Amino acid sequence: MYVRRKLTNKGNRHMQIIRLVVAMALVALVAACAGGSKFKTYNGPEVTQVVVNKGARKMYLLHNGQVLKDYKIALGWMPKGGKRFQGDGKTPEGMYFIDRRNPNSKFHLSIGISYPNANDVAFAKASGLSPGGDIFIHGNSRGWRRKDWTWGCIAVTDSEIEDIYAMVKDGTPIMINP
Structure with a gap:
């Protein structure tokens, strides 16, 4: 037993x-x-331009002028006016390009904006200041609820940045309007 x-x-x-x-x-x-996975695939029409309207807090992904998707956005904590200097809390205004991506972003995922351009650098240098940099479109992993809270970036939800990350390729022009 x-x-x-x-x-x-x-x-x-x-x-x-x-x-x-x-x-x-x-x-x-x-x-x-x-x-x-936070990495999605996209097989639709190519995003040929990104347009941001800061005043309306909207971002549009376009294919040859036709809106494919639009998003509510949050901006830098000092949203009026274009970015001039590092630490001013403003989101840039003007024509830039998507120039890099960060799959390990503190804000879920992010895609880089080519700020500063030559004009931004010249303006800041003439004032004896740095124009700053590291401007991205990114998620909101930290759950910030204030309307505008970034240091100059463009924020969307984590789910939305997953779609944007898949849809928008490096080299895509981005026009940021007041």
Whole structure:
């Protein structure tokens, strides 16, 4: 009886381990199938331009002048006027390009804007100041609820930046209007 019970207990432990491994594999499979990745694919029309209207707090993704998607946005904490200097809390105004992407952004995902351009650098240099840089379109992983809260970036929700990251390619022009 003692030997049989000992073998049965070993068999039960073995079955528990197998069940645990199978359960963990199923959880991993379900997570993979649920689309848990922040990297999406996009097979629609090419985004040929991004337009930002700061006053309306809207950003538009365009294909040859036709709006594909539009988004509510948050801007720099001092939204009026174009960015002139590092730390001024303003979002730039003018023509720029999408020039880089950051898959490891503190704000979920981000795509870079080519600020400062030559005019921005010259203006800041004439004033003896730095124009700043690192201006991005990014997510809002931190859950900020204020209307305008960035240091000059353009913020959307995390779900929206996943779509934008897939749709907008490096080299795409971005026009930021007052």
